[in-house]
Amino acid sequence: MISLVARRILQLILLLLGISFIVFMSMYIAPGDPATVIAGPTASASDLEAIRTNLGLDKPVLEQYFNYLGGILHGDFGYSYQTGQTVTDAILTRFPNTLKLAIASMIVATIIGIVAGIISAIKQNSWIDVTSTTIALFGVSIPNFWLGAMLILIFSVNLQWFPVGGLNESIFSISGIKQLILPAITLGTASAALIARMSRSSMLEIIQSDYIRTAKAKGVKQKSLIWVHALRNAMIPVITVIGINFGSLLGGTIITEQVFAINGIGRLMIDAIASRDFPIVQGTVLLVAAIFVTVNLIVDIIYALIDPRISYD
C-alpha cells in the first residue's frame, strides 16, 4: 500500500509537470495579449513594451516556463496580472467555496444514486424501477446550466425557498445550507444519475450470483442478503464511477458557480482566461489536476479495502 502511494505521488509530480507545460504553451499560443488587457486598448506601444518587460513576457517562452517552474519549487505560483494578488492567495480565498460545493454535491449524488440504484435493482421492472431509471435518463441528459436556471426560477424566484445565489455564509448555519442546496443539486444530478445506473446494473448482476444463492440457502434474511452480502461486491464498479465523476464534477463547478454567482475556483479560472491572467489559469488548472489524481488514488485505496482480492504489493 505504501509503495502504491509513493508510486502515485511520483506519477502525480510527472503528470503535473506535463500539465503545466501544456497549459503554459497553450496560453502562449492562444490569441490575446495580457499587456493589452492590463493597459487597455488606448495604451501606447512603449507602455505595452514596459508592461511586457515587467511581467517577463519579453523573454523566450521556454525561459519563461522554466522561471515559472523554478518559482513553483519555492512555493511561488506567481502573481495575478489583474489584481497583483499572489496566485496562492487568490486560490485559497476561493477554494473553500468550490470544495464545499463539490463535496456537498458528491455526497448528495452518492447517497441518492446508490440508494435509488439498489432499490431499482431489487424491485426490477416495478413502477419504482421504471420511474427511477427514467429520472436517471433525464438526469444524465439535462445540461447543468439549464437545470440550475430552472431551479432558481422555480425555487428561488417563484417559491422563494432558497436564495438565488452566493455561497458566503457558514455551512453550519441554516442560511448557509440553504445557499448550498440548489447548487449541489444542479452539480450533483448528472453524477447521481450515473451512479444510480451503475449501482442498478451492478446490483442486478450480483444478486443473481452463486454466492448470494448460497447465502440464501443458509437462511440469511432478505435485507442482509442485499445490504450486507451483495452491497460490498456491487459497490466495486460504482466506486470507479464515483471517482471518475469527481473529476467531471470539478469541471462542472465552472458552470454551476457561474449560474449561482459563487465565488469559487471555477469562476476564478473563467475570469482569468477571459482576461489572459496566465498565472491564475495555470495555478487553477494545476490544482484541479492534482485533486483529480488524488481522488483517483483514494479510489484505488478504497478498492483494496473492500475487495480482499486486490492487493498492491
Next chain:
Amino acid sequence: MEGLLQVKNLEVQFKTGKKRLKAVRDISFSVKRGETLCIVGESGSGKSITSLSILGLLPTNGEITKGSIRLSKQELVGLPEKEFQKIRGNEISMIFQEPMTALNPTFTIGFQLREPLMIHRKLSEETANKECISLLKRVGIPDPAKKLKQFPHELSGGMLQRVMIAIALACEPNLLLADEPTTALDVTIQAQILDLIDDLKKQMGMGVVFVTHDMGVVAEIADQVMVIYAGEIAEIGDVDSIFNNPQHPYTKGLLGAVPNVDEKEHELNIIPGSMPNLDDQISGCRFHPRCPYAMDVCRKKSPPAFRVSDGRQSKCWLQEVNVNESATTIT
C-alpha cells in the same frame, strides 16, 4: 426408518415471455433418514431444479405449480418466506456445484461459516468462532483458526468445497441437498469429498439428496437412484437393482455411456440425439425419439409408472410387454 422428505407430484414451471414451460413434471419420491437418494440425468433434465425447489430457491421466473414437498410433517410448498428462512441452513442445507463462486469473495471464511450458527442457533460471535474451528476440523481442513481469517480466493477448490460442507452442516440439518458438489473438482479431490459426505451422513443420520450426472458417483454413494429425463422420472429404485437390472432404456443408455478402463475394447454406447427443449411438444413418451426400443404405443401415449418390484418403478411401455401378467400398473 421414518420418512424424512416426501415429494409428491411436483410440477415446476418457468415463465419466459408469455410462455410457461414445464421443467419438472409430476415427480414423486421420498428420502429416509440416513439414506442417500441420487437424482441422475443429463444437463437440462430438471435435476437441479428439483433440488432447488425443495429449498425454495428457484430462480425468480420459476414456480412450483403443483404437488407437495413435506419435510417430516411440514409442508414446504407455499410456506411464507420468513418461515422458510428458519428452515434453510438449519433443517435443510445445500451445497453447490462451483465452490469457487459459491462463496462470497469479499467476506472471510469465518464470517460466512459463522452466519448460520449466529442466525439459527443464536450463538455469540465468540462461541460461533469456537464452533467454526471444530466444524472445519471435522471436514478435514488443516489449520482451521488461520483459515477463518482467510478469504475464499486464498483457498483451493477442494478446500472451498469442504468449507461449503462445513457451512451446510453447521446446524446439523436433517436433510442435505448436494447439487453436483464434485463436478468442478478433480478426481482425487472428488473421491475425498464423496467420502466426507458419506461419513458425515452416517455420523449425523441425515438424509441426502445428491444430484449428479455421473454414474460412477452414483455407484459410490447412492442408496436409492432416481433417473430423470426431460423433467420426468424415467426409473426409480435401489442402487443395486438399477445398476444390475436397469429397466428403462434411458437408464440402460446412461449406464452404457460410462467409460470402462478395464476393457480396452470397450466402446462407449452413446445415446443418440439430445435432450428436448422445454418447449418441444412431444407426443407419447418423452424419450421415444431417442429410444432404440420405441414402439407404436410410445409415440401415441405417455407411459404410466409401472411397478417393477417393491420400490422400483419404470415409466416405460416395455414394462407392460415384459410383465403384463405379473405386475400391476400404478399411475
